Amino acid sequence: MAVEGTIQPLWPLLVYLIAVIAVVAGMVGISALLGERHNDPETGETYESGIMSSGSARTPYTIRFYLVAVSFVVFDLEAVFIFAWSLAARKLGWVGYGEMVAFVVILLCALAYFWKMGGLDWGPKRKRNQGSRGTPLSRMGEDALVDKQTGR
Secondary structure, eight states: OOOTTOOOOSHHHHHHHHHHHHHHHHHHHHHHHHSOOOOOGGGGSOEETTEEOOSOSOOOOOHHHHHHHHHHHHHHHHHHHHHHHHHTHHHHHHHHHHHHHHHHHHHHHHHHHHHHTTTTOOSOOOOOSSOOOOOHHHHHHHHHHHHHHHOO
């Protein structure tokens, strides 16, 4: 029978902490003693999957690449929420169904806005009748690339 207000002993936590520190220190010490030591020029070069690197890893991407990546994350989370809702749909009843419909409608409006603003336009630019340079998101991608390349 447990007595209320008693504190659990902390010695198992202390033993665990000491064991973790000992294991980590042992691994670092053994790798320092037995590890290879060489200073060849090839050691610092990148080597990925058997292919020698060519060019710089600092190539500029347009802002549109990041916009699509962020939108993918947003709509991927939508799928996670819908899956979680589907598991509890019977318990949530019609109220939960209505909330999920509202959630999906809001996300569809966000997708329509993103599409309208040109966030999904990756093809060649079409000429506009009014002489504008395009929608704000498509202009943002052009401006960001020009700024990185020219420094202006």
